[in-house]
Amino acid sequence: MTTPYPFTAVVGQDDLRLALLLNAVSPAVGGVLVRGEKGTAKSTAVRALSALLPEVAVVPGCRFSCDPAAPDPRCPDGPHEGGARTTRPARLVELPVGASEDRLVGALDIERALAEGVKAFEPGLLADAHRGILYVDEVNLLHDHLVDLLLDAAAMGASYVEREGVSVRHAARFLLVGTMNPEEGELRPQLLDRFGLTVEVAASREPDQRVEVVRRRLAHDDDPAAFAARWAGEEAAVRERIVAARRLLPQVRLGDGALRQIAATCAAFEVDGMRADIVMARTATALAAWAGRTDVLAEDVRQAALLALPHRRRRNPFDAPGLDEDKLDQTLEEFSGEDDPDPDPDPDGPGGGGGRPAPGDAGPQGGDTAARPEDGEGGEPQPSGAGEQSAVRAAEPFRAKALSVPGIGEGAAGRRSRARTEHGRTTGARRPRGTLTKLHLAATVQAAAPHQRARGRSGPGLVVRRDDLRQATREGREGNLVLFVVDASGSMAARQRMSAVKGAVLSLLLDAYQRRDKVGLVTFRGSAAEVALPPTSSVDAAAARLESLPTGGRTPLAAGLLRAHDVLRVERLRDAARRPLVVVVTDGRATGGPEPVALAGRAARLFAAEGIASVVVDCESGPVRLGLAGQLAAELGGTAVTLDELRADAIAGLVKDVTRRAA
Structure with missing residues (x-):
């Protein structure tokens, strides 16, 4: 197995590392969307995070990673009795862009369900990612219906699979991380809003930092094990800090003053709905726990705003994400609460502001998104060449x-022209080619009915064979x-x-x-x-x-x-x-x-x-x-x-x- 690149060895990208660590401390923050050009360590940092997460206690043999201390009463592999337990590392599960719906949520054996009444369920990636990390590279290229399923599961903490009245439900709580290159297309605003935090990353323009990136990358590729050993101490320190912050999190107090600042900030930047307020509150609380404090300060609210609001301010795809930091500071000052305690006076304490940042610490987010220059500024445009x-x-x-x-296509899922798709209204039935995904129940029963006497049917159940199954043909829209x-x-x-x-x-x-x-x-x-x-x-x-x-x-x-x-x-x-x-x-x-x-x-x-x-x-x-x-x-x-x-x-x-x- 290839030795992963250490998380603490990532050069720069402070905002990215901080956002990931905050979600490791408090998965309720809601995940991270990482936007940036190619070659900026997006995937490297995400994959390295899993090595920092504490081991997970699970019920032996449970395919759904049930916690032995509180097993899921509706687990398809349950009920779990006896209190047996084992531990394993936290998983990093990657969702490919071209994955099918069954690969994501799992699949039911429809033939056995009809003939035997048995819920034979094969878990999908959501079950594998339970209590771990689900990583989607190029999430902006993922089909919309998969994104909807993914984010619904992330919001509800459970996945539901239903096929013609047969349903299975299992727990699916995970840290959702998506990465994307905006040059390849944007996510819809309502999907952007479902990610708790967003981070913009770019390659450094500082020669010294770029040199260090290359030096570390070459050292890792030459001898991954030796490189990982050099960073083992820093990795262990961050791992211990995550565990400590998780323990401290329930004790963190979010005072009325901080809540007023959160509400005022969201109102000032005109974000839609209340999700932004909730995410900011959870992020500010996680920031305090990460810093080793039990009170949320104004600086936590500011940092939470820089991570939670930029992607929620987009009104159309041509709006650049970002936040006016002067306006943010003015709002926070205007609604500063009097119940915020003084900052931790010990500069050398956990997360103290006066000492050297601990491994994995990140400085204030820059947030300097350059405004797109408006055409015509500075007077009439001047000719740029003859004619x-x-x-x-x-x-x-x-x-x-x-x-x-015109006509009916078979292109990628979208919302423009008519097409034969896996989703949409049912228009007919056919024999399945490969795995059955959308059963046409009436056509299946019609195909099986004439053969019941010859098959020796003696009870109320329908004797169904593979040749009887019919796939529903559907018409939807394509891009x-x-x-x-x-x-x-x-x-x-x-x-x-x-x-x-x-x-x-x-x-x-x-x-x-x-x-x-x-x-x-x-x-x-x-x-x-x-x-x-x-x-x-x-x-x-x-x-x-x-x-x-x-x-x-x-x-x-x-x-x-x-x-x-x-x-x-x-x-x-x-x-x-x-x-x-x-x-x-x-x-x-x-x-x-x-x-x-x-x-x-x-x-x-x-x-x-x-x-x-x-x-x-x-x-x-x-x-x-x-x-x-x-x-x-x-x-x-x-x-x-x-x-x-x-x-x-x-x-x-x-x-x-x-x-x-x-x-």
């Missing part, structure tokens, strides 16, 4: 109507690839026009975020087209590229279409099941090179020949209109809409016309 204008700001986004791709092809040539350079175009595209990006789509952005101007953003689940990245898009030059429409077609070809190889929708934003003009209009027409017919759904946003303006965008839409086999119609929230409804034409 080119710098970017203009997008108009205010609006609510878009539902886009959909699509929405590929924007945006004309950034000189004919589009009018500020008001481009602002409106960007506002419309931004609206569709918001819609794509809510519907769990992938998005991509191709732009064309001058003499060529470029992929401004390859297909991704991060609408934040798409919005940023759109906002900074300059305009100017000729209109190489054919190049834009051909580049978009190439993007779709490559993406089809990577994800053949995800169907595309192409949104071309242009005035229809084609200039530059020999026969630009004819070449654009030939490029457009490639999309029509492959049945790719498309919408053309006609950006032509003025009293005289040539109708070139409409001609382009006809070549694409899609639908055109004028720029004026975008302001009426009509762009997303255009695919209805696409559907009718495809029917």
